[in-house]
Amino acid sequence: MHLTFLGKDSKPDESPTLYATDQDTYIVQGWIVTDPEILDKLEVPDGETIVEVPPGLFTHLVNDDVSGRVTSWTAPIVHVTDEGNFIVQGRRVTNSEARNQMDIPDHEDCVEIPKSALRALLSEG
Secondary structure: OEEEEEEOOOEEEOOOEEEOOOOEEEEEEEEEOOOOOHHOOOOOOEEEEEEEEHHHHHHHHHHOOOOEOOOOOOOOOOEEOOOEEEEEEEEEEEEEHOOOOOOOOOOOEEEEEEHHHHHHHHHHO
């Protein structure tokens, strides 16, 4: 799997990142969700996981020739935190070739979602 870096929302010790793949998917790297209230609300099937990212991360979709902003909060965005961050659910990235192309701190993980699923959440403006 080949990854194309689209952008990062970086702060010290924080690095949510967005990638496009050659598999017609996006990889969303974000913080591991540990909040028990959020975890209790969600059903995450085997093979999938959730990550938390700031909404600004998706502005980097423009680097994949996709415009718009996220205005719908349905899967793969399964929750919005009180702070406005998105909880994104998708297939946990276990492909070692893909993971070796990323810098993933211990407090982060990655999910893979179909491009069409994320693009469906966008509106112009």
